[in-house]
Amino acid sequence: MKSKILLTAILGTLFFGSCSDVLDRPSLTTAEDDTYWNSEEKVRLYANDFYTNFFVGYGLGYGETAYTPNSNYMFNDDGVIKSTQGQFSRSVPTSKGSTSEGLMWESQFTGPTWNFAWIRKSNAMLDRINDRMSGVLTEEQKNHWLGVGRFFRGLEYARLVNVFGDVPYHEHEVKNTDKDELYKDRTPRNEVMNHVYDDFKFALQHVRLNDGDQYLNRYIVASFVSRWALFEGSWQKYHYKNNEQARKFFDLAVESADMVIKSGKYQIVTDFRSLFGSTNLIGAKDVILYRKYDAGQGVTHSVASTCNMNSPTDQGPNLDLIKAFICTDGKDWKTSGVANAKDFSLSNLIKTRDSRFEASFYQKPTPMAKSCYLYVTKFIPRSALEYLKTGGTPAPEFQGDKNTTGYPVMRYAEVLLNWIEAKAEIQTLGGPAVVQSDIDLSVNQIRNRPIADEAKALGVVPTAPMKLSSLNDDPKRDSDVPALLWELRRERRMEFAFEFSRIIDLRRWKKLNYMDTDANPDLLTGTWVNFPTEAKGELVAANKDKLRVKTADGSFVVFDGTNASKMVGFFYPKENKGRLPFLNIPNVNPYLSPIGTNQIIDYANKGYKLTQTEGWPSTNN
Known part of the structure; x- marks a missing residue:
């Protein structure tokens, strides 16, 4: 069942009033709290407040908070900026949200700061259900809403761990008077993530299969669990060399994705561009969760306008990304047998590369893309660019902040790619081997998606299926990455360019060296x-x-x-400048973000210790 996320006034925000310096926690000591928890509908209203925080879509107005083609989401090895490239932080900031002393990578994508408000909110919900609603909710209702609360708690902790590593773990609402709990030091990552594992398992068992068209269901839960379990499994394997913990989370990624796949509710049936150019994704089998926009309700965004070919942009795709797109015979450009595979003119790339290339970019070089001459058009419908043939300007709904195209927050393609990557990782840890039927169900189903008629007219053809018996052997492949994993990582790069994934993927694979502009000049080339x-x-x-x-x-x-x-x-404009070194520098850990010195000082002033993030100094040097 699809879920529409509409911007509405949520009663639960009444409980989000006062915040502390430590937990930024909403007050739940008001009279409203004492009388609030008397029906399932009240719990639903409270839980709705989570939606616009965790499922942001394209954001609202000009406030782009989603994964979109602007400077924030070019912070990886896919994009280039006509300027000095975005930098990793090289010093500890003063406060938790500060980037004035250098960009922290966590500010480059949608992710939490050192703020535990949503942990507080989910724990308050769980405590109220357990303590006050035994005679109000049936057993099924109680388990469902506990599952919802535990899912959001687990999701926020997974995101916090993603950014900071070890973080303080709180299983219950923390009272203002409980200073030891308020000012507790970090909890080891594995302990936190084992709690997250338990929360996710509970949610997978108890959240309803269907709770209505606008609400969380088990398949949405399972989709996000597949994402974050894959992340944690990869981190454990590549950073900590803890194969037992890695296998635990890879297995969870497979289990949760299996739940979605075996439901039979979802398929890859929509052409790639239409997934991002539609105003109505209701009934789209490719989409598990989406955000709907409605101009009549004043709920609009500005992301399509960044793709309208009428607005110049300093950001764009680089040559490294262009070269990553597979040829239509399933081979990389150096080893492909496709005629003219080494011809990089755009008209030829459109014909010889995977169909996602044509669907993501404008078909001609253009100075509108000032850094690279290749303009991203992935997030706008094809029809919106018809004005280029006749003259004039884009339609009003594709200018400014009046866009109403919907955002596929969770796509079935991601679940399939999470699933097959987790299975391939399990194989490297001594588990069952990936077989051709696994590839056919995942990668090949995605490669076989429909191609738009406009693309066919330009010569776009389907990419050959992936075959384990003749797997591409890319000469660029890292020696420590098996060929299957290398090609699965390529599929993710093509599928999710300028969405949520790339910087997180590089970090979990321990491959931030790919962003070293000194080592790879293609990062600065158009x-x-x-x-x-x-x-x-x-x-x-x-x-x-x-x-x-x-x-x-x-x-x-x-x-x-x-x-x-x-x-x-x-x-290759002269203005494209490389980023400063960020690897192998003492007291700089680009894989995790530091917390501000003010937080550490605040703890110390109250007689407590807050440990700095692994790999960073406790104070500025």
Whole structure:
């Protein structure tokens, strides 16, 4: 059952009034709290408050809080900015939300700061249900809502651990008078995540299969469990070398994804672009959870406007991402047998690469994408760009902050890719081998999705199925990554470009070295442009000494006003600057975010100790 998330006034916000410096906790000591917990509907209203925090979609108005093609979600190895690239923090901030002393990676994507308000809120819900509603709710109702509360608690702890590693664990609401609990130090990561495991298992057993069209159900729960269990399994394997704990969470990822797959409710039946360009995803079998926007209710966003080809952008895809797209024979571009596989002109890439390439980018090089000449159009319907053929400007609903296209918060494709990656990881730990039927159910179902008629007209064809017997052997593959896992990681990169996934994936795989711009110049390079034939209008005096391309042999050509015929190569503006070193620096841990020194000092002033994040100094040096 799909879930629509509508922005509504939630009664539960009455309990979100006062916050402390430690837990930022909502007050639940009011008269309203004493009389509130008297019906299932009241519990539902309270729980609704979680939705817009955890399932943000495209955000609201100009407040882009979702995973979208702006500077925040280019912070990985997929994107380039016409500027100095986003930096990892190299110093400890002063306060928990500060980025003034250097960008913390956790500020680059939707994720929690050192704030436990949502833990407090979920614990308050669980405590009230257990302590006050035994005679109000039936056993089934009680277990369902305990499952909902435990799911959101587990989800928030998984997110906090994702950012900070060890975090203080609270199983119940913390009272203002309980200073030892308020100011407790961090709980070891494994202990926290074992609690999360238990919360997720309970939710998978007790949350209803169907609780109505707008509400959490077991399949939504299972989908998110598959995401965060896969993350934790990977972290345990690659960072801690704890294969027992890794296997535990990989097994949970498979179990939860299995629940969704075996339900038979979901399929890959929609062309890729339509998943992001529709105003109504009701009935879409590819989507498990979505956020709906409605101009009549004033619930709109601005993300489609970033893809309207009418607004110049400093951000865009880099050559490293372009090269990652698989050819239509299922091989990488260096080993592919597809004709012209090494021709990087956009018209050829559209014909020779996986269909997700054409669905994600505009079909011609354009100076509107100032960093790379390749413009992201993934998050706007094809029809919205028809104005480019006739002239004029985009329709009003695709300008500014008036967009109403829906956001697929959780897609079935993600569940399939979580499932198959977890199974492949289990194989590396001595578990059952992945078989061809597993690949057919997951990767090949995704590769076989419908292709839009507009794409077919440009020469787009389906990608060949993945075959275990003839798996691609990419010469670029890391020696420590088996070929199957390498190709599954490629599938994620193509599927989720500019969405939620890439920076989290790099971290859990312990592969942030992929973001080292000194080691990989393709991170700063754009798409192939034949200026004399594709962008002749740019070869003007005003662009003398400004336009630059990198030829196939790696040499640079700068437009000098007389060499127009030589301006053929990968666009590489001089303004694209690399990021500072961030690996192997003492007291800098790019994989986890530090907490502010003010929090540590506050604890100390009250006689308690708060330990700094692993790999960071307790004070600024």
